[in-house]
Amino acid sequence: MAILIIAELDKQGLGAECAKVVGAATQLGQEIHVLVAGSDVAEAAGQAAQLAGVTKVLLADHECYSHQLAESMADLVVELAGGYSHILAAASAKGKDTLPRVAALLDVAQHSDVIAIESEDTFVRPIYAGNALATVQSLDAVKVATIRTSAFDAAASQAPVEVEAVDSVKETRLSQFIGEELVQSERPELGAARVVISGGRGLGSGENFALIEALADKLGGAIGASRAAVDAGYVANDLQVGQTGKIVAPELYIAVGISGAIQHLAGMKESKVIVAINKDPDAPIFQVADYGLEADLFDAIPKLTELL
Amino acid sequence: MKILVPIKRVVDPYVKVRVAADESAVELANLKMAINPFCEIAVEEAVRLKEKGQADEIIAVSIGPKVAQEQLRTAMALGADRGILVEHDEELAPISVAKVLKAIIEKEKPDLVLFGKQSIDGDNNQTAQMTAALTGMGQATFASGIEVEGDQVTVAREIDGGIQTLSVKLPAVVSADLRLNEPRYASLPNIMKAKRKPLETVSVADFELQLGAHQRVLKVTAPAERSGGIMVGSVEELVEKLKNEAKVV
Numbered sequence: 001m002a003i004l005i006i007a008e009l010d011k012q013g014l015g016a017e018c019a020k021v022v023g024a025a026t027q028l029g030q031e032i033h034v035l036v037a038g039s040d041v042a043e044a045a046g047q048a049a050q051l052a053g054v055t056k057v058l059l060a061d062h063e064c065y066s067h068q069l070a071e072s073m074a075d076l077v078v079e080l081a082g083g084y085s086h087i088l089a090a091a092s093a094k095g096k097d098t099l100p101r102v103a104a105l106l107d108v109a110q111h112s113d114v115i116a117i118e119s120e121d122t123f124v125r126p127i128y129a130g131n132a133l134a135t136v137q138s139l140d141a142v143k144v145a146t147i148r149t150s151a152f153d154a155a156a157s158q159a160p161v162e163v164e165a166v167d168s169v170k171e172t173r174l175s176q177f178i179g180e181e182l183v184q185s186e187r188p189e190l191g192a193a194r195v196v197i198s199g200g201r202g203l204g205s206g207e208n209f210a211l212i213e214a215l216a217d218k219l220g221g222a223i224g225a226s227r228a229a230v231d232a233g234y235v236a237n238d239l240q241v242g243q244t245g246k247i248v249a250p251e252l253y254i255a256v257g258i259s260g261a262i263q264h265l266a267g268m269k270e271s272k273v274i275v276a277i278n279k280d281p282d283a284p285i286f287q288v289a290d291y292g293l294e295a296d297l298f299d300a301i302p303k304l305t306e307l308l
Numbered sequence: 309m310k311i312l313v314p315i316k317r318v319v320d321p322y323v324k325v326r327v328a329a330d331e332s333a334v335e336l337a338n339l340k341m342a343i344n345p346f347c348e349i350a351v352e353e354a355v356r357l358k359e360k361g362q363a364d365e366i367i368a369v370s371i372g373p374k375v376a377q378e379q380l381r382t383a384m385a386l387g388a389d390r391g392i393l394v395e396h397d398e399e400l401a402p403i404s405v406a407k408v409l410k411a412i413i414e415k416e417k418p419d420l421v422l423f424g425k426q427s428i429d430g431d432n433n434q435t436a437q438m439t440a441a442l443t444g445m446g447q448a449t450f451a452s453g454i455e456v457e458g459d460q461v462t463v464a465r466e467i468d469g470g471i472q473t474l475s476v477k478l479p480a481v482v483s484a485d486l487r488l489n490e491p492r493y494a495s496l497p498n499i500m501k502a503k504r505k506p507l508e509t510v511s512v513a514d515f516e517l518q519l520g521a522h523q524r525v526l527k528v529t530a531p532a533e534r535s536g537g538i539m540v541g542s543v544e545e546l547v548e549k550l551k552n553e554a555k556v557v
Contacts, residue, residue: 010469069474070437070447093467097449100402100437109401109522112432122526127431128325132334135526174446175476178462182470191468195556219557227486237452237487238470243428244486246468252556262324269534273554275546290537290554293546303543308557 001085002031014047017090019154024147026053027117039066049160060166067177074101075170091146108140115151129243129266150249183236188222195221196250201228202257211301226258242267260285309363311354312418315347317376318429331527343379346424349484352491355387362456384502385494391507404519406438411515425483440481448476450485
C-alpha cells in the first residue's frame with residue numbers, strides 16, 4: 001500500500017504546505033505518491049519530485065483542474081484512490097474544501113487537522129478550539145486526513161523521482177471559477193513565518209497597524225491579527241489567527257493589544273516563545289505568555305522596534 | 309426557493325471546557341449549550357434571502373438529543389419557518405450526519421443547503437462538503453458573500469491568500485464563514501411566535517441508513533500546559549530576555 005498526497009499550488013509553483021505533509025507522511029513508512037493537478041503545472045510536479053521521501057509524482061495537467069475546485073479534484077482523487085491506504089492533504093482552505101468530499105465519495109470518515117501520527121490508523125487532533133486533544137483510531141480501510149502543517153517538519157530535498165502523467169479529465173460543471181482577489185504582501189507567509197507579530201483591538205485603528213508593520217519588518221516577521229482587529233476593519237481577514245483563522249506555531253509570537261480569548265489562543269498557543277504586550281494586567285494572554293509586558297503599546301512598540 | 313439550514317447544538321463558545329478525569333471525553337454535564345455560532349450565521353443568511361424575496365421557505369434541521377429542540381426553536385425565533393429534529397443521542401461522525409441529511413434533502417428537495425463552516429466542538433469542518441458529495445451537488449465553502457441569481461448562486465469565499473469568487477449551479481451546498489453577516493437577536497414576540505411554528509421529530513432509525521462505525525475515540529486528553537512565564541518591567545528588559553535567554557532575536 002502507498003500514501004497519496006494532494007499537492008496545493010500557488011503562483012510560484014508547488015505550495016509550501018506540501019513539504020510539511022510529505023514530512024508527516026514519512027512517519028508512516030510507506031511509499032509516498034504526490035498528486036499535482038492543475039493547468040500548466042509541470043514545474044510544480046518537478047518540485048514535488050525533489051521532496052525527500054516522495055517515490056512518485058502523478059501529474060494531471062488539464063484546464064479543468066486550473067483552480068483546483070473541489071468537485072473535479074475530488075472526482076480525480078477518487079478515481080486514483082485504489083491501492084492507497086492513506087490520502088492526505090494540508091489542513092488549508094483548499095485541503096479542507098476538497099478532502100471531506102473525497103472521504104464521503106469513498107464512504108469513509110475524514111480526520112481533520114491531525115497534529116500527531118501515532119500509528120498507521122491512529123491520529124491525534126485538537127477539538128474544542130484546542131482545549132482538548134482526541135486520539136482517534138480509524139476503522140476504515142482508507143484513511144483520509146488533513147495535516148496541520150505547523151505541527152510537522154518539512155521534508156528535505158532529494159534527487160528527483162519519476163513524474164507520471166495521469167490522463168484523466170473530470171469536468172463536473174457544478175461550479176465555475178469567477179475571480180480571485182489576493183492580498184499582496186512582501187512579508188513572509190503567515191503560516192510559514194519564523195516570527196509573527198499580531199495586533200488586536202488595542203491598536204485602535206488600521207493606520208496604527210503601521211507600528212506592527214515596522215516591528216515585523218525589523219524582525220523579518222509576518223503580521224497577524226485577532227478577530228476583533230479583522231472585524232473592526234483594521235486588516236484583511238486572511239491575517240486572522242485563531243480557531244476560525246490560521247493556526248500558526250512560529251518560534252516567536254508577539255501579541256500586541258490582544259486580550260487572549262480562547263478562540264485566539266487556539267491559533268497560536270503552540271508557538272515556541274510567546275510575548276504579550278498589553279496595558280491590562282488581567283488580560284488572559286498573560287497566562288500563556290513566556291514574557292509579559294504591562295505597558296501602553298503606543299510607547300512600547302516604537303521603543304521595541306528601535307532597540308531590536 | 310426553499311432553503312434547508314442544518315444546525316448543531318454545541319457547548320456555548322464562551323465556556324471553557326474540561327477533560328473528564330477518565331480521559332474518555334470532554335465534561336459537558338451542566339454546561340450552557342447554544343446554537344453553534346457558524347450555524348447561527350447560516351440561519352441569518354437564509355432569513356436575509358427570504359427578506360429579499362429570494363426564498364419562500366426556511367427549514368432548520370438538527371440531529372441530536374431531544375433537548376436540541378431548544379436550538380431549533382431559537383432558529384425559528386430568528387426566522388426559520390419550521391424545524392425538523394432527527395433524534396439521536398450519540399454523537400455521530402460527520403460522514404454519518406451527512407448521510408442523515410442526504411435523506412432529509414431527498415425528502416424536502418431544497419434549492420440551497422446553508423451550513424456553518426464548522427462546529428466549535430468537533431472542529432471538523434466536513435459536514436457541508438460531505439453532504440454536497442453524497443447528494444451530487446456543487447459546493448461553495450467558507451462563504452463571506454452570497455448572491456442568488458436565477459439557477460446559480462455566486463459565492464465569495466474566504467481562502468488562504470484572500471477572496472475567491474465561484475458560481476455554483478443550484479441546488480447547491482454553501483457553508484458560512486464568520487464574516488458572512490452579523491446574526492440578529494431574537495425578539496421576545498418572535499420567541500413567543502416560534503413556539504407555535506411546526507417542529508417535526510423523527511429518528512435516525514426512520515431512514516433505514518447504514519451508518520457504519522468509522523472511528524473510535526481512544527482517549528481525550530488535556531493539552532500540555534505551558535510552563536509559567538514571567539512579567540518583565542520594561543522594554544529594555546524584554547529585549548534583553550529575548551536576546552540572551554530565549555535567543556529568538
